[in-house]
Amino acid sequence: xxxxxxxxxxxxxxxxxxxxxxxxxxxxxxxxxxxxxxxxxxxxxxxxxxxxxxxxxxxxxxxxxxxxxxxxxxxxxxxxxxxxxxxxxxxxxxxxxxxxxxxxxxxxxxxxxxxxxxxxxxxxxxxxxxxxxxxxxxxxxxxxxxxxxxxxxxxxx
Amino acid sequence: xxxxxxxxxxxxxxxxxxxxxxxxxxxxxxxxxxxxxxxxxxxxxxxxxxxxxxxxxxxxxxxxxxxxxxxxxxxxxxxxxxxxxxxxxxxxxxxxxxxxxxxxxxxxxxxxxxxxxxxxxxxxxxxxxxxxxxxxxxxxxxxxxxxxxxxxxxxxxxxxxxxxxxxxxxxxxxxxx
Numbered sequence: 001x002x003x004x005x006x007x008x009x010x011x012x013x014x015x016x017x018x019x020x021x022x023x024x025x026x027x028x029x030x031x032x033x034x035x036x037x038x039x040x041x042x043x044x045x046x047x048x049x050x051x052x053x054x055x056x057x058x059x060x061x062x063x064x065x066x067x068x069x070x071x072x073x074x075x076x077x078x079x080x081x082x083x084x085x086x087x088x089x090x091x092x093x094x095x096x097x098x099x100x101x102x103x104x105x106x107x108x109x110x111x112x113x114x115x116x117x118x119x120x121x122x123x124x125x126x127x128x129x130x131x132x133x134x135x136x137x138x139x140x141x142x143x144x145x146x147x148x149x150x151x152x153x154x155x156x157x
Numbered sequence: 158x159x160x161x162x163x164x165x166x167x168x169x170x171x172x173x174x175x176x177x178x179x180x181x182x183x184x185x186x187x188x189x190x191x192x193x194x195x196x197x198x199x200x201x202x203x204x205x206x207x208x209x210x211x212x213x214x215x216x217x218x219x220x221x222x223x224x225x226x227x228x229x230x231x232x233x234x235x236x237x238x239x240x241x242x243x244x245x246x247x248x249x250x251x252x253x254x255x256x257x258x259x260x261x262x263x264x265x266x267x268x269x270x271x272x273x274x275x276x277x278x279x280x281x282x283x284x285x286x287x288x289x290x291x292x293x294x295x296x297x298x299x300x301x302x303x304x305x306x307x308x309x310x311x312x313x314x315x316x317x318x319x320x321x322x323x324x325x326x327x328x329x330x331x332x333x334x
Contacts, residue, residue, distance in 0.1 A: 040297035042185060042290075043238035045281030052276065052290070052297055059290055059297060061278035087277045094278055140278075 011108055013124060015131060016081050017101035018066050024105075024124050024133045025083055031093065033102050034080040048140060053080055053095055062095045063140055068119070086137050094140065109133050118142060175272075177291075179264040179298065180249070183240035186264060188291055189301040195252040196224075197263065203248055207231065213318045215311050221319060222257050224250060229257045230315050232306045238286070256306050267293055272300050 012027040034055050039062060041051035050064040050073075060082060067073050077097035085094045109122040112133075119139035124131045176191040207220045217236035222229040229250060235243050237258075245259035272289040285305040291298050307315070 038295070042187075042283075042297070042299045043240060043286070044279055044283040045239075046279050046283065047281075049278050054292060054297065059273045059276060059292070061276040063278070085278070089277065092277050094276075 011106050013105055013107060013109075013133060014081065015101075015103040015105055015126065016096070017099045018077075019070055019099070021070065022101075022129070022131050023069065024131050025081070025136060026121075026133070027104060029084045029136055031082045031084065033098075033100075034082055034095065036078050037080070055080075055082065055093075055095075058093065060093050060095050062097065065096050065139055068139060068142060069134075083136050085140055094136075174268040174270040177267050177269045177300070178249070179267055179293075180247075180260045181262050181264055182234045182238065182245075182260050183243050184261075185238070185240060186296065186298050187234075187301055188267070188269065188293075188298045189249065189303065191266065193252055193301075193303040194249050196250040198248050198250065200246055200248055200259065210315070210318050214314050215307075218307070218311075218315055222248070222250070227255060228319060229255050230307060230312075231257045231259060233259045234306075235259075235261075237306060251303050251306075254303055254306075255312070256303070258306060269293065269300070 010028075013024040014027050014030045015022050015024050032055075034053065037053050037055065039051045039053060048063045048065065048067070050062050052059050052061050054060070060080075062080065064073050078100040079098050079102070080095035081098045081102060082093050082095045084091050105124070105126055107124045107126055109124055112120050112122045119135050119142050121133045121135045124133055177188040178191050178194060178197075179186055179188050181187075203222060206223050208223070209220055210218065213219065217233050218230045219233070220231040222231055231248065233245065235241065235245070243261050245261055247260050247263060249258045249260060251257065269291045272291050274289050275284060275287055283299075285308075286302060287299045287305070288302045289300050291300050
Protein backbone atom coordinates (compact mmCIF):
# COMPACT_ATOMS: atom_id res chain seq x y z
CA UNK A 1 0.00 0.00 0.00
CA UNK A 2 1.97 2.97 -1.24
CA UNK A 3 -0.67 5.53 -1.87
CA UNK A 4 -2.53 8.42 -0.45
CA UNK A 5 -5.29 7.30 1.88
CA UNK A 6 -8.65 8.07 0.29
CA UNK A 7 -12.03 8.70 1.94
CA UNK A 8 -11.30 7.93 5.56
CA UNK A 9 -14.34 7.10 7.65
CA UNK A 10 -14.89 7.51 11.36
CA UNK A 11 -14.16 3.83 11.98
CA UNK A 12 -11.37 3.60 9.49
CA UNK A 13 -7.87 2.79 10.69
CA UNK A 14 -4.47 2.15 9.17
CA UNK A 15 -2.73 -0.89 10.60
CA UNK A 16 1.02 -0.53 10.70
CA UNK A 17 3.75 -2.98 11.47
CA UNK A 18 6.67 -2.18 13.75
CA UNK A 19 9.06 -5.10 14.04
CA UNK A 20 6.74 -8.01 14.93
CA UNK A 21 3.90 -5.92 16.38
CA UNK A 22 0.93 -4.23 14.78
CA UNK A 23 -0.60 -0.92 15.82
CA UNK A 24 -3.36 1.24 14.38
CA UNK A 25 -3.73 4.94 13.60
CA UNK A 26 -7.01 6.65 12.70
CA UNK A 27 -6.93 6.92 8.92
CA UNK A 28 -8.22 10.50 9.17
CA UNK A 29 -4.76 11.68 10.26
CA UNK A 30 -2.78 9.48 7.88
CA UNK A 31 -1.88 11.01 4.55
CA UNK A 32 0.29 8.46 2.83
CA UNK A 33 2.71 5.60 3.02
CA UNK A 34 5.91 6.91 1.53
CA UNK A 35 8.50 4.74 -0.14
CA UNK A 36 11.94 4.28 1.43
CA UNK A 37 13.64 7.59 0.85
CA UNK A 38 16.81 9.02 2.25
CA UNK A 39 16.79 9.94 5.94
CA UNK A 40 18.66 13.19 6.46
CA UNK A 41 20.02 13.79 9.92
CA UNK A 42 21.73 16.71 11.65
CA UNK A 43 22.51 17.60 15.26
CA UNK A 44 19.44 18.15 17.39
CA UNK A 45 18.30 17.61 20.95
CA UNK A 46 14.64 16.80 20.33
CA UNK A 47 13.51 13.51 21.81
CA UNK A 48 12.26 10.97 19.26
CA UNK A 49 13.21 13.00 16.18
CA UNK A 50 15.70 10.97 14.19
CA UNK A 51 15.90 13.23 11.16
CA UNK A 52 13.88 14.38 8.19
CA UNK A 53 12.80 13.06 4.84
CA UNK A 54 11.90 15.07 1.77
CA UNK A 55 8.50 14.17 0.39
CA UNK A 56 6.66 16.02 -2.37
CA UNK A 57 9.03 18.96 -1.94
CA UNK A 58 8.34 19.21 1.79
CA UNK A 59 10.66 18.50 4.68
CA UNK A 60 8.98 15.99 7.00
CA UNK A 61 10.37 15.13 10.45
CA UNK A 62 10.81 11.44 11.22
CA UNK A 63 9.91 10.11 14.66
CA UNK A 64 11.53 7.02 16.12
CA UNK A 65 8.39 5.78 17.86
CA UNK A 66 9.75 2.23 18.12
CA UNK A 67 11.77 3.36 21.13
CA UNK A 68 8.48 3.98 22.95
CA UNK A 69 6.32 1.24 21.51
CA UNK A 70 8.90 -1.53 21.40
CA UNK A 71 11.37 -0.26 23.97
CA UNK A 72 14.13 -0.07 21.39
CA UNK A 73 14.91 1.66 18.14
CA UNK A 74 13.95 -0.40 15.16
CA UNK A 75 16.49 -0.42 12.40
CA UNK A 76 14.35 -2.70 10.24
CA UNK A 77 11.95 -0.50 8.35
CA UNK A 78 11.19 -0.01 4.72
CA UNK A 79 8.62 2.74 4.46
CA UNK A 80 7.44 5.91 6.16
CA UNK A 81 3.86 6.34 7.26
CA UNK A 82 3.08 10.05 7.15
CA UNK A 83 0.48 11.37 9.57
CA UNK A 84 -0.57 14.74 10.88
CA UNK A 85 0.60 15.88 14.32
CA UNK A 86 -1.25 18.69 16.07
CA UNK A 87 0.59 21.52 17.82
CA UNK A 88 -0.93 24.49 19.66
CA UNK A 89 0.07 26.68 16.70
CA UNK A 90 -1.25 24.34 14.02
CA UNK A 91 -0.51 20.96 12.58
CA UNK A 92 2.41 19.41 10.77
CA UNK A 93 3.15 16.22 8.91
CA UNK A 94 5.37 13.71 10.65
CA UNK A 95 6.67 10.35 9.50
CA UNK A 96 7.16 7.11 11.36
CA UNK A 97 9.29 4.32 9.93
CA UNK A 98 7.30 1.15 9.37
CA UNK A 99 8.11 -2.18 7.85
CA UNK A 100 5.71 -1.64 4.98
CA UNK A 101 2.95 -4.01 6.02
CA UNK A 102 0.17 -1.42 6.25
CA UNK A 103 -3.51 -2.13 5.80
CA UNK A 104 -6.66 -0.03 5.81
CA UNK A 105 -9.41 -1.57 7.96
CA UNK A 106 -12.85 -0.58 9.17
CA UNK A 107 -13.53 -1.60 12.75
CA UNK A 108 -15.17 -0.40 15.94
CA UNK A 109 -12.68 0.83 18.51
CA UNK A 110 -13.13 -0.27 22.10
CA UNK A 111 -12.19 2.40 24.62
CA UNK A 112 -8.93 1.90 26.41
CA UNK A 113 -9.11 1.06 30.10
CA UNK A 114 -8.24 3.77 32.61
CA UNK A 115 -4.82 2.34 33.39
CA UNK A 116 -3.71 2.16 29.75
CA UNK A 117 -0.77 4.28 28.66
CA UNK A 118 -1.88 7.75 27.51
CA UNK A 119 -0.76 7.21 23.93
CA UNK A 120 -3.20 4.29 23.50
CA UNK A 121 -6.69 5.51 22.54
CA UNK A 122 -8.31 2.10 22.43
CA UNK A 123 -8.27 -1.39 21.04
CA UNK A 124 -9.38 -2.80 17.69
CA UNK A 125 -10.22 -6.42 17.23
CA UNK A 126 -9.03 -7.46 13.77
CA UNK A 127 -9.45 -11.13 12.93
CA UNK A 128 -9.51 -11.84 16.65
CA UNK A 129 -6.23 -10.01 17.24
CA UNK A 130 -6.32 -7.06 19.65
CA UNK A 131 -4.51 -4.10 18.13
CA UNK A 132 -3.72 -0.94 20.05
CA UNK A 133 -4.91 2.31 18.47
CA UNK A 134 -2.32 5.02 18.88
CA UNK A 135 -2.99 8.60 19.86
CA UNK A 136 -0.37 10.11 17.58
CA UNK A 137 -0.06 13.43 19.43
CA UNK A 138 0.16 11.80 22.86
CA UNK A 139 2.66 9.27 21.54
CA UNK A 140 5.01 11.97 20.35
CA UNK A 141 4.88 13.90 23.59
CA UNK A 142 5.35 10.85 25.80
CA UNK A 143 8.91 10.44 24.62
CA UNK A 144 11.67 8.55 26.32
CA UNK A 145 14.13 10.22 28.68
CA UNK A 146 15.36 13.35 27.00
CA UNK A 147 18.77 13.13 25.45
CA UNK A 148 21.03 15.79 26.87
CA UNK A 149 23.60 15.41 24.18
CA UNK A 150 22.64 16.22 20.63
CA UNK A 151 22.01 13.15 18.54
CA UNK A 152 23.69 13.62 15.24
CA UNK A 153 23.61 10.71 12.87
CA UNK A 154 24.78 9.95 9.42
CA UNK A 155 22.51 10.52 6.49
CA UNK A 156 21.17 7.15 5.53
CA UNK A 157 19.68 5.77 2.40
CA UNK B 158 -6.04 14.98 2.74
CA UNK B 159 -2.93 16.14 1.01
CA UNK B 160 -0.33 17.68 3.27
CA UNK B 161 1.05 20.00 0.68
CA UNK B 162 -2.18 21.96 0.40
CA UNK B 163 -2.27 22.62 4.13
CA UNK B 164 1.32 23.66 4.56
CA UNK B 165 1.51 26.64 2.29
CA UNK B 166 3.76 29.36 3.52
CA UNK B 167 5.99 27.11 5.58
CA UNK B 168 8.86 27.61 3.23
CA UNK B 169 10.33 31.04 3.49
CA UNK B 170 11.33 31.83 -0.03
CA UNK B 171 13.81 34.61 -0.20
CA UNK B 172 13.15 37.32 -2.71
CA UNK B 173 16.73 36.95 -3.77
CA UNK B 174 18.95 33.96 -3.37
CA UNK B 175 21.43 34.10 -0.55
CA UNK B 176 25.10 33.32 -0.77
CA UNK B 177 26.07 30.63 1.73
CA UNK B 178 29.30 29.13 2.95
CA UNK B 179 29.01 25.37 3.33
CA UNK B 180 31.34 24.07 6.00
CA UNK B 181 31.95 20.73 7.64
CA UNK B 182 32.38 19.71 11.24
CA UNK B 183 32.95 16.05 12.06
CA UNK B 184 31.76 15.17 8.55
CA UNK B 185 28.44 17.01 8.99
CA UNK B 186 27.63 19.82 6.62
CA UNK B 187 26.24 23.16 7.70
CA UNK B 188 25.47 26.39 5.86
CA UNK B 189 26.04 29.91 7.11
CA UNK B 190 25.24 33.12 5.27
CA UNK B 191 28.38 34.52 3.71
CA UNK B 192 27.23 37.95 4.87
CA UNK B 193 27.46 36.78 8.48
CA UNK B 194 31.15 35.91 8.14
CA UNK B 195 33.74 38.65 8.29
CA UNK B 196 36.85 36.61 7.78
CA UNK B 197 38.06 33.03 7.40
CA UNK B 198 41.52 32.22 8.74
CA UNK B 199 43.50 29.08 9.36
CA UNK B 200 43.89 28.10 12.98
CA UNK B 201 47.68 28.15 12.51
CA UNK B 202 47.70 31.78 11.40
CA UNK B 203 45.73 32.86 14.46
CA UNK B 204 47.65 30.84 17.03
CA UNK B 205 49.75 33.82 18.09
CA UNK B 206 46.76 36.12 18.66
CA UNK B 207 44.71 33.59 20.61
CA UNK B 208 44.54 33.57 24.40
CA UNK B 209 43.46 30.63 26.47
CA UNK B 210 40.60 31.08 28.93
CA UNK B 211 41.74 29.20 31.99
CA UNK B 212 38.53 29.07 34.01
CA UNK B 213 35.50 29.00 31.76
CA UNK B 214 32.19 27.38 32.58
CA UNK B 215 31.45 27.32 28.86
CA UNK B 216 33.31 24.24 27.72
CA UNK B 217 32.86 24.90 24.02
CA UNK B 218 34.87 28.14 24.38
CA UNK B 219 38.51 27.69 25.38
CA UNK B 220 40.12 30.68 23.65
CA UNK B 221 39.66 34.32 22.79
CA UNK B 222 40.93 36.18 19.77
CA UNK B 223 41.88 39.84 19.59
CA UNK B 224 40.81 41.44 16.32
CA UNK B 225 40.47 45.17 15.69
CA UNK B 226 40.53 45.97 19.42
CA UNK B 227 37.72 43.51 20.06
CA UNK B 228 37.76 40.25 21.96
CA UNK B 229 36.13 37.39 20.09
CA UNK B 230 35.13 34.18 21.82
CA UNK B 231 36.24 31.12 19.87
CA UNK B 232 33.46 28.52 19.83
CA UNK B 233 34.35 24.96 18.92
CA UNK B 234 31.50 24.08 16.57
CA UNK B 235 31.92 20.36 17.25
CA UNK B 236 31.44 20.89 20.97
CA UNK B 237 28.57 23.30 20.31
CA UNK B 238 26.66 20.70 18.28
CA UNK B 239 27.70 17.74 20.42
CA UNK B 240 29.71 16.15 17.62
CA UNK B 241 32.76 13.93 17.97
CA UNK B 242 36.03 15.72 18.67
CA UNK B 243 37.96 16.69 15.56
CA UNK B 244 40.95 18.85 14.75
CA UNK B 245 39.57 22.11 13.34
CA UNK B 246 41.70 23.80 10.74
CA UNK B 247 39.74 26.99 10.09
CA UNK B 248 38.21 29.82 12.08
CA UNK B 249 35.15 31.69 10.84
CA UNK B 250 35.23 35.15 12.39
CA UNK B 251 31.64 36.34 12.46
CA UNK B 252 30.39 39.79 11.60
CA UNK B 253 28.54 41.89 14.20
CA UNK B 254 29.08 39.28 16.91
CA UNK B 255 32.05 38.72 19.18
CA UNK B 256 32.20 35.13 18.05
CA UNK B 257 34.65 33.09 16.02
CA UNK B 258 33.86 29.51 15.14
CA UNK B 259 36.26 26.59 14.78
CA UNK B 260 35.35 24.32 11.87
CA UNK B 261 37.05 21.46 10.08
CA UNK B 262 36.89 22.71 6.51
CA UNK B 263 35.00 24.79 4.00
CA UNK B 264 33.22 22.66 1.44
CA UNK B 265 32.21 25.38 -1.01
CA UNK B 266 30.03 28.42 -1.58
CA UNK B 267 26.45 27.98 -2.76
CA UNK B 268 23.50 30.15 -3.76
CA UNK B 269 20.43 29.21 -1.76
CA UNK B 270 17.03 30.35 -2.94
CA UNK B 271 14.86 28.94 -0.15
CA UNK B 272 15.18 28.26 3.53
CA UNK B 273 12.55 25.90 4.93
CA UNK B 274 11.32 26.61 8.44
CA UNK B 275 12.55 24.12 10.99
CA UNK B 276 9.64 21.71 11.54
CA UNK B 277 7.88 22.18 14.88
CA UNK B 278 8.91 18.66 15.78
CA UNK B 279 12.32 20.13 16.52
CA UNK B 280 11.79 21.66 19.92
CA UNK B 281 15.23 21.59 21.51
CA UNK B 282 18.32 23.76 21.35
CA UNK B 283 18.34 23.40 17.59
CA UNK B 284 15.63 26.06 17.41
CA UNK B 285 18.31 28.50 18.59
CA UNK B 286 21.07 26.95 16.50
CA UNK B 287 19.38 27.01 13.09
CA UNK B 288 17.58 29.58 10.96
CA UNK B 289 16.03 26.71 9.10
CA UNK B 290 16.89 23.98 6.62
CA UNK B 291 17.87 24.08 3.02
CA UNK B 292 17.75 21.37 0.39
CA UNK B 293 20.76 21.35 -1.83
CA UNK B 294 22.00 18.64 -4.17
CA UNK B 295 19.87 15.96 -2.51
CA UNK B 296 21.05 16.97 0.96
CA UNK B 297 19.10 18.66 3.74
CA UNK B 298 21.51 21.09 5.37
CA UNK B 299 20.86 23.12 8.50
CA UNK B 300 21.33 26.85 8.03
CA UNK B 301 23.17 28.34 10.98
CA UNK B 302 21.76 31.12 13.12
CA UNK B 303 24.95 33.07 13.94
CA UNK B 304 23.54 34.45 17.18
CA UNK B 305 22.84 30.89 18.32
CA UNK B 306 26.45 30.07 19.08
CA UNK B 307 26.44 31.90 22.41
CA UNK B 308 23.53 33.03 24.54
CA UNK B 309 23.49 36.31 26.42
CA UNK B 310 24.16 34.41 29.64
CA UNK B 311 27.10 32.63 28.06
CA UNK B 312 28.53 35.97 26.90
CA UNK B 313 28.18 37.29 30.46
CA UNK B 314 29.88 34.24 31.91
CA UNK B 315 32.73 34.49 29.42
CA UNK B 316 33.09 38.23 30.01
CA UNK B 317 33.42 37.55 33.74
CA UNK B 318 36.01 34.84 33.11
CA UNK B 319 38.10 36.99 30.77
CA UNK B 320 37.82 40.09 32.98
CA UNK B 321 39.03 38.02 35.92
CA UNK B 322 42.13 37.16 33.93
CA UNK B 323 42.62 40.68 32.59
CA UNK B 324 42.42 42.39 35.99
CA UNK B 325 45.61 40.92 37.48
CA UNK B 326 47.44 41.60 34.19
CA UNK B 327 46.30 45.18 34.32
CA UNK B 328 47.56 45.53 37.89
CA UNK B 329 50.79 43.86 36.92
CA UNK B 330 51.23 46.44 34.17
CA UNK B 331 50.48 49.25 36.58
CA UNK B 332 53.19 48.14 38.97
CA UNK B 333 55.74 47.88 36.18
CA UNK B 334 55.06 51.45 35.24
